[in-house]
Amino acid sequence: MPYVNIKITKEGVTADKKAELIKGVTELLVNVLGKNPQTTVVVIDEVDMDNWGIGGESVSVRRSKGL
Numbered sequence: 001m002p003y004v005n006i007k008i009t010k011e012g013v014t015a016d017k018k019a020e021l022i023k024g025v026t027e028l029l030v031n032v033l034g035k036n037p038q039t040t041v042v043v044i045d046e047v048d049m050d051n052w053g054i055g056g057e058s059v060s061v062r063r064s065k066g067l
Contacts, residue, residue, distance in 0.1 A: 001039040002029050009059050010046040018044050 004025050022042045029035040049059040 001041065002033070002035050003041045003043070004029070005043050005045065007045045007047055009049050009052055011049070013046065 006021060006025070021044060025042050026037050026040045029040050030037050049063065052059045054062060
């Protein structure tokens with residue numbers, strides 16, 4: 001039973017886009033590894049930009065600098 005955890009910054013990703021991610025990742029595991037889609041679990045965690053840091057700064061700060 002594959003378990004995939006996708007972490008993205010919380011920026012208003014639509015339910016349709018999340019469904020597309022879940023479907024695409026499931027299909028990838030089926031096509032590449034031959035996994036059963038009925039037992040493949042995909043979880044999407046949305047992380048607030050202030051709780052995600054890169055290079056010593058939060059994503060919020062980096063985005064405000066245009067990075």
